[in-house]
Amino acid sequence: MEFAPYTDLNTSSRILLGPGPSMVSPRVLRAMATPLLGHLDPEFLKIMEEEQKLLRQVFQTHNELTLAIPGTGSAGMEAALCNFIEPGDAVLLCVMGFFGERLCEIAKRYQAQVDRLDCPWGEVFDPAQIEATLKGKAYKLVALVHAETSTGALQPGIPEIAAAAHRNGALLVLDTVTSLGGIPVEIDNWGVDVAYSGAQKSLSCPPGLAPLTVSERGREVIKNRQTPVANWYLDLNGLEKYWGQPHAYHHTAPISLHYALREGLRMVIEEGLEARFARHRANAELFWEGLDSIDLPPLVPLSYRLATLTTPQIPPGVDDLSVRSRLLDEYNIEIAGGFGPLRGKVWRVGLMGYSSRKENITLLLAALESILH
Amino acid sequence: MEFAPYTDLNTSSRILLGPGPSMVSPRVLRAMATPLLGHLDPEFLKIMEEEQKLLRQVFQTHNELTLAIPGTGSAGMEAALCNFIEPGDAVLLCVMGFFGERLCEIAKRYQAQVDRLDCPWGEVFDPAQIEATLKGKAYKLVALVHAETSTGALQPGIPEIAAAAHRNGALLVLDTVTSLGGIPVEIDNWGVDVAYSGAQKSLSCPPGLAPLTVSERGREVIKNRQTPVANWYLDLNGLEKYWGQPHAYHHTAPISLHYALREGLRMVIEEGLEARFARHRANAELFWEGLDSIDLPPLVPLSYRLATLTTPQIPPGVDDLSVRSRLLDEYNIEIAGGFGPLRGKVWRVGLMGYSSRKENITLLLAALESILH
Numbered sequence A, B: 001m002e003f004a005p006y007t008d009l010n011t012s013s014r015i016l017l018g019p020g021p022s023m024v025s026p027r028v029l030r031a032m033a034t035p036l037l038g039h040l041d042p043e044f045l046k047i048m049e050e051e052q053k054l055l056r057q058v059f060q061t062h063n064e065l066t067l068a069i070p071g072t073g074s075a076g077m078e079a080a081l082c083n084f085i086e087p088g089d090a091v092l093l094c095v096m097g098f099f100g101e102r103l104c105e106i107a108k109r110y111q112a113q114v115d116r117l118d119c120p121w122g123e124v125f126d127p128a129q130i131e132a133t134l135k136g137k138a139y140k141l142v143a144l145v146h147a148e149t150s151t152g153a154l155q156p157g158i159p160e161i162a163a164a165a166h167r168n169g170a171l172l173v174l175d176t177v178t179s180l181g182g183i184p185v186e187i188d189n190w191g192v193d194v195a196y197s198g199a200q201k202s203l204s205c206p207p208g209l210a211p212l213t214v215s216e217r218g219r220e221v222i223k224n225r226q227t228p229v230a231n232w233y234l235d236l237n238g239l240e241k242y243w244g245q246p247h248a249y250h251h252t253a254p255i256s257l258h259y260a261l262r263e264g265l266r267m268v269i270e271e272g273l274e275a276r277f278a279r280h281r282a283n284a285e286l287f288w289e290g291l292d293s294i295d296l297p298p299l300v301p302l303s304y305r306l307a308t309l310t311t312p313q314i315p316p317g318v319d320d321l322s323v324r325s326r327l328l329d330e331y332n333i334e335i336a337g338g339f340g341p342l343r344g345k346v347w348r349v350g351l352m353g354y355s356s357r358k359e360n361i362t363l364l365l366a367a368l369e370s371i372l373h
Helices: A026-032 A042-059 A073-082 A098-109 A127-135 A158-167 A216-223 A236-243 A255-271 A273-293 A320-331 A358-372 B026-032 B042-059 B073-082 B098-109 B127-135 B158-167 B216-223 B236-243 B255-271 B273-293 B320-331 B358-372
Strands: A065-069 A090-095 A113-118 A141-145 A171-175 A194-196 A210-214 A347-350 B065-069 B090-095 B113-118 B141-145 B171-175 B194-196 B210-214 B347-350
Touching: A026 A255, A042 A065, A042 A210, A042 A255, A065 A073, A065 A236, A073 A098, A073 A171, A073 A194, A073 A210, A090 A098, A090 A127, A098 A113, A098 A141, A113 A127, A127 A141, A127 A158, A141 A158, A158 A171, A171 A216, A210 A216, A255 A273, A255 B255, A273 A358, A320 A347, A320 A358, B026 B255, B042 B065, B042 B210, B042 B255, B065 B073, B065 B236, B073 B098, B073 B171, B073 B194, B073 B210, B090 B098, B090 B127, B098 B113, B098 B141, B113 B127, B127 B141, B127 B158, B141 B158, B158 B171, B171 B216, B210 B216, B255 B273, B273 B358, B320 B347, B320 B358
Parallel strands: A090 A113, A090 A141, A141 A171, A171 A194, B090 B113, B090 B141, B141 B171, B171 B194
Antiparallel strands: A065 A210, A194 A210, B065 B210, B194 B210
């Protein structure tokens, strides 16, 4: 048997400015430390019901099937695919970065016939191009990422893409992991059928729950399945019967994370969605101005640049990893590096939820300037 | 948009004596409220490494592939099946209660050819019967539940069953959800190939992580798969590359739950496994004596009765639900009812981890006596 570490938990006070998790406010941390209720306690079922109502407000939807998947954002992505895909179904997946790639990887596990549309990392699709492709084949669904965490690009034209999907008999599945709670996401107005997110980005809660919402059109597709969902834990039939009547046991909910998500969602609604989006935008602009002044221009043009996640370009001759190590070791600041074709070429800086504060931006810019110049 | 609930979280102080979650000690709750580290922060990777070492001690194993699945106990069950099953594989599933049924339900989703062996709920298998069945067919694996939470029965003879499985070329998959940390579980000595558990039972941590361990024999089976694991989130290939070198991003770990699990495991090791098992046993015996004295004899004979979960029989004419409601409303005590054939016939009382304390037993017995007599 190996030696057991008996030391107390002793963590550094990190300033989390990567792509997530973002910082969690003391209010949410306190809520999480509340002693447990049972997962079928009437008091806990009420908490879940309140959480559902709050999630509907944040998603801007009336969708009855709105809940939090008991896993992290990628479990949300898998749930958003596996409940709708049956073996042999044709799906169109739009790939503009790492998380588009992950959509493909997951869809293949469920034996979908995957067609992919690619655009260079850091760019976005012309909705007309997606519509043209949708016309060519009977797709069950088209999936894409609203806010690509790997590139910092924000896909425009979601309402047009949703309309095109519906005209061609397909569902629109939208990844809102890095957008929900930080920039506008309007599920009903836009006509999105399935959307998922993560608790640990702009909602600023601890990771471990993935908000998800499904339109009536999406529910019909689930109802008309010929085969059982090929994943037990993420099967929305079982999850829905636990969240709603008859509140039948499915899994033991992660009680403490629900306490935290409810509290984090309350904070979102207290701040107000519009005010929250404005704060994220104003802080992002402050950061972008600062980046220009220290010669670290963002990769993504202003017209489709994400407010919640920025990708400053690493100057030639500067070593990605050593700068990030110094930020962490000397300043307790976490930012992330690039993935795939952007590895070593950009940093990824998240300004989400409780992390999106002026003092963090001023500190990061000063630290970067001190390290680089 | 519906009305948002703005009230503070205001929960009753429950005494959790159901089948889980069990109560969480203040130390673990405090650890959970620690501000977050990033999921790739070197300090967090160290915490996961310590967690792995502690899990190996608790599982009594040297298995390298030992980690916590980022989901609740049922996700652990699904991981323990989907990583080993390929379409068409023959599996033998031993069903002695609700969680044996769940094994079947999950295995079918992965297109296994399922043979089941049944025994009446509340009873256990004769290992010789399992061996005889194993001889009849080339099974990829045999799975069974060590401690059936739905009945309170403890399956004896795990080493014999493991040996029989190996003699016949099968893996042994063991559900230790309600045993790990409360009664002896000796993965290496017994020859178990795959075992999973839940954080929220005898380990007394909040739900949301499922400890899992895989033997070298089990890893070989994963390595020799012809098809990818039909579940992305629970694919041990991806999980292992995140927990170990190269620490490649797979999902955003539920940081706060890992803080909690590490602290809860430390408490297990500080108490000592033998002392902890003795405490669970002594408290269970105290409870059983008390049940006899108020005419609520346990369903399961002493020889294979579980120390962590007892199923007292509901006397004729007593209404299950109204007694449980009074326990909750008047005494803040949670116990659970029976499932399936045991619905209305037994209660399920868990004495696990931090819930296994004399004061809880004395209170529950007094409350039951007052309600019933």
